[in-house]
Structure formats: structure tokens, C-alpha cells
Amino acid sequence: MKPRALLAWNVRRIRIKRGMSQERLARTAGIDRSYLAGLERQSKNPTIDVLDRISEALGVHPSDLFVDPSSCASILKISPRPKRPRLLRKNG
Amino acid sequence: MKPRALLAWNVRRIRIKRGMSQERLARTAGIDRSYLAGLERQSKNPTIDVLDRISEALGVHPSDLFVDPSSCASILKISPRPKRPRLLRKNG
DNA sequence: CTGTGACTGCAAGTCCGTA
DNA sequence: ATACGGACTTGCAGTCACA
Numbered sequence: 411m412k413p414r415a416l417l418a419w420n421v422r423r424i425r426i427k428r429g430m431s432q433e434r435l436a437r438t439a440g441i442d443r444s445y446l447a448g449l450e451r452q453s454k455n456p457t458i459d460v461l462d463r464i465s466e467a468l469g470v471h472p473s474d475l476f477v478d479p480s481s482c483a484s485i486l487k488i489s490p491r492p493k494r495p496r497l498l499r500k501n502g
Numbered sequence: 503m504k505p506r507a508l509l510a511w512n513v514r515r516i517r518i519k520r521g522m523s524q525e526r527l528a529r530t531a532g533i534d535r536s537y538l539a540g541l542e543r544q545s546k547n548p549t550i551d552v553l554d555r556i557s558e559a560l561g562v563h564p565s566d567l568f569v570d571p572s573s574c575a576s577i578l579k580i581s582p583r584p585k586r587p588r589l590l591r592k593n594g
Numbered sequence: 595c596t597g598t599g600a601c602t603g604c605a606a607g608t609c610c611g612t613a
Numbered sequence: 614a615t616a617c618g619g620a621c622t623t624g625c626a627g628t629c630a631c632a
Contacts, residue, residue, distance in 0.1 A: 413554045413564040431614060442608050447616065455549045457606070457625070462505045472505040473568035523595060534627055539597060547625065549606080597632080606624070612617085 413476060417461070418452045420475045424468045439467035505568060509553070510544045512567045516560050531559035 425435050432450070436443040440463055448454040456464075465472045517527050524542070528535040532555055540546040548556075557564045 413557070414550050416564065417550060433614075443615090444609080444617080445607055448607095451616075453617095455551050455606075457547045457549050458506050458509060458553075459547050460607080461550075465505070471568070471570075472508065473565035476563070476565035476568075478563075525595070534629095535596085536598080536629080537627065543597075545598090549625075552626080599629105599631090601627105601629085603626090604624105605626080606622100608622075609620090611619085613615100 411478065414455060415452055416476045416478065417456070418450050419479060420477060421446075421464060421468070422450045424470060424474070428468065435464070435467055439463040503570065506544050506547065508568045508570065509548070510542045511571060512569060513538075513556060513560070514542045516562060516566070520560065527556070527559055531555040 425432070428435075430438075432446050433443050436446040439446070439460075441460060445454060446464075449456055449460075461472055461475060465475055517524070520527075522530075524538050525535045528538040531538070533552060537546065538556075541548055541552075553564055553567060557567055560567075
């Protein structure tokens, strides 16, 4: 999977997770809203400095924008099925 | 630490580790040698597509180009001090 | 082998609309 | 709220000579 696609996918994923609109993220990151839209559609080839601003606005490490979807099982987990301690034992 | 600095630092680090010259890496990645030099000096602001070619030429995942130097203890480890099993116990 | 300044073409990135 | 286009400015991609 191309880094550009990874980037687009992760930015959108994390943005949604944060409950932010494209408009708001763009403003926070100091980039154009229309450009952010194009970035998420993979029609843009952004520079590192732009990545920097976006990752800061999202509150994540730059490398987090390149995580592979295939390894999302361990990343997307909002709550990792917290292995809640069994309060009631079946036969206890 | 700025992503641009992280990038520069990691590209150089991995390139040296591979025993490659700037010239050779540049040729493999299909970019200009002078440009690669500038990139390692942090005087360039490359795009994702350039990162893509470099990471492929280095044989690493794009996100590996953003690892933090402070966490290098766990990344630079050529051999991770393999916790060799104690063959002789002190009081055993 | 690498650092650096200068240069040009074209893409990055902005701002404006429309749907 | 988002997708998408057009026109526009800024800055990067890519190259060279020279140290």
C-alpha cells in the first residue's frame, strides 16, 4: 500500500475518531480545508511540513500516520476488550 | 523533534547501516544525489512520494523513517542483548 | 564521497466558488 | 459537512557546477 494512501486513510480515521470535521482539523493544522479534503482523497502529495502540522493537530506521532490498515486490529481498538475481571465466577 | 529532522536523521542512520553512499542510495531511489544530501541536512522539505521511493530503496517501512532518536535504544540494537538464559545459577 | 548555492519547471498549497 | 473544480501564488522537485 502506497504511503500516500496510508496517510490519507489514517488522517481520516484519526480525525473521525477525534470527532473533528475536515474544516476544523484544517483550521487547527493551519492548512486549507479544500486541500485537506484532497489529501484524504489521495489526490494530493503533501510535504513533511504539512504532515507535521496535521500530526500535531491530531495529537499523534508522525509515524502514526503511516500505520498499515492490516495491522489495524491492534490499533483501531478503541477499547481492547479490557479483559474485565470476572466478578462472578461460574463455579466459584 | 521536528519530523523533518527525524526524517533526515533516520535516512542517514539507515543508509549508513546499509553501508550505502548518498550517491548509491540516491540512484536506487531514483532521486538526485545533491537533493538527498540536502534532505539529510534538513534543508529540504520532501513530499510523501519522495519518502516512498527512499523508504523502498532502504527496504524499510515509511513509518520507520520517523522513529525518535530517544527510542533508539530499542531500535538501533543490532543484537538486543538477548537475555541469555542463565546457565549457571548463583545459588542453584 | 559529500556540502552547497543557483537555477527552472511544475506541483504544492491557497482562495474562490459550486453542488 | 464534504467533494470538486478553476485560477492563482509559493515553494518543492530536479539538476548543475563547484568546493
